[in-house]
Amino acid sequence: MEPGLTPADRVVVSSLAYGPRIPFTTSRLPGLQTPQRGELVVIVPPFSQETTLVSRLLEPFVSFLTAQRVTLHRDLYGARVNGYMVKRIIGIPGDTLRMSRFVLSIKTRGSTDFVPEQQLIPFHYEIRTSVDARGWQETFPLSGNSDEISLRDNEYFVLGDNRPSSSDSRSWGALRRDRIVGKLIYRYWPPRTLGIL
Numbered sequence: 342m343e344p345g346l347t348p349a350d351r352v353v354v355s356s357l358a359y360g361p362r363i364p365f366t367t368s369r370l371p372g373l374q375t376p377q378r379g380e381l382v383v384i385v386p387p388f389s390q391e392t393t394l395v396s397r398l399l400e401p402f403v404s405f406l407t408a409q410r411v412t413l414h415r416d417l418y419g420a421r422v423n424g425y426m427v428k429r430i431i432g433i434p435g436d437t438l439r440m441s442r443f444v445l446s447i448k449t450r451g452s453t454d455f456v457p458e459q460q461l462i463p464f465h466y467e468i469r470t471s472v473d474a475r476g477w478q479e480t481f482p483l484s485g486n487s488d489e490i491s492l493r494d495n496e497y498f499v500l501g502d503n504r505p506s507s508s509d510s511r512s513w514g515a516l517r518r519d520r521i522v523g524k525l526i527y528r529y530w531p532p533r534t535l536g537i538l
Contacts, residue, residue, distance in 0.1 A: 351530035379462035432498030
């Protein structure tokens with residue numbers, strides 16, 4: 342998520358914003374709001390296995406005791422992975438999207454025109470789009486260009502701010518609403534970057 346967030350940043354995440362999960366179930370309580378375009382969110386990526394009840398119970402303790410250096414989450418091949426990612430919501434249900442040079446253009450529900458993402462998001466954020474790889478061509482798969490896709494109900498399109506280096510909806514498609522864990526609301530570390538996100 343650089344430059345907006347760096348690996349050393351520590352943040353507060355609100356699970357109440359979108360509705361906390363009911364313990365020992367996959368159900369949620371009603372949230373204070375629905376996920377909005379431009380918000381930074383914590384997600385469970387689609388390539389991460391559904392966790393067992395034991396893992397869901399133990400993960401917070403393991404994470405706390407190891408200062409978030411160890412996780413019980415595993416990918417589809419059984420390797421340990423960080424079970425959570427931070428991404429920015431760019432597309433919301435009902436949008437039609439297309440990408441050119443890593444920048445998304447959006448046709449909102451009921452509209453006939455595509456608009457660059459920065460015009461629809463009410464605050465500034467920096468997008469990194471430069472690719473440093475030798476021999477890179479815009480025609481390569483996952484190169485930052487895509488055909489139109491439409492988002493159904495409960496589907497979101499999430500991207501990292503450092504687009505060429507991000508694992509996001511460009512590679513694994515739209516994200517289901519139930520994989521959004523919470524909203525980032527405050528950065529408390531390092532002290533020089535303290536503030537609301």
